[in-house]
Amino acid sequence: MDAHPIGTHSTDTLLDLLNSRPRVDGEDQDALADPAGGRRWAREHGGDGGPAELALLREARDTLQAVVRGEAPPTALSPLLEGVRQIPELTADGLRWRVETPPHARLAVAAVLAWAATEEQLPGRLRPCANDECRLFLLDRSRANRARWCSMAVCGNRAKARRHYQRTR
Numbered sequence: 648m649d650a651h652p653i654g655t656h657s658t659d660t661l662l663d664l665l666n667s668r669p670r671v672d673g674e675d676q677d678a679l680a681d682p683a684g685g686r687r688w689a690r691e692h693g694g695d696g697g698p699a700e701l702a703l704l705r706e707a708r709d710t711l712q713a714v715v716r717g718e719a720p721p722t723a724l725s726p727l728l729e730g731v732r733q734i735p736e737l738t739a740d741g742l743r744w745r746v747e748t749p750p751h752a753r754l755a756v757a758a759v760l761a762w763a764a765t766e767e768q769l770p771g772r773l774r775p776c777a778n779d780e781c782r783l784f785l786l787d788r789s790r791a792n793r794a795r796w797c798s799m800a801v802c803g804n805r806a807k808a809r810r811h812y813q814r815t816r
């Protein structure tokens with residue numbers, strides 16, 4: 648079976664999901680916590696935003712975060728793939744594999760599959776931001792592979808300012 652190229656779309660969903668629990672001004676927030684906000688998030692990413700979908704998205708997110716942080720083994724994601732099948736389909740462009748999931752599991756499964764494809768094609772490039780007070784993740788696609796912060800503008804500059812402060816104190 649051919650490896651699936653990582654679609655930018657599903658990688659974006661994966662990163663957005665990992666980053667749906669940011670710490671803002673020292674307070675932990677959760678974009679999927681309340682039903683209205685969660686529904687909006689899911690719909691923006693192609694889901695229906697129903698309670699079953701949101702529950703599974705939260706579970707997928709928390710497990711993915713633990714796996715990316717190295718706090719849980721990748722096999723912790725296995726339950727999320729239960730009942731998922733791949734169906735071969737002949738199209739005008741040739742053979743294509745369609746992933747079949749229960750409807751409410753589609754987004755969570757897409758995130759897990761995007762994570763697996765990222766690990767295979769960009770191993771070690773998905774990581775937590777190096778800022779201890781930040782809860783975000785980044786995918787480093789650069790050749791140098793030295794990105795440490797979710798954003799240079801926010802966490803990168805904060806780290807630089809801290810080093811400067813420590814040097815000049």
Ligand SMILES: [Zn+2]
Nearest residue numbers: 776781797802
């Ligand atoms: Zn950060």
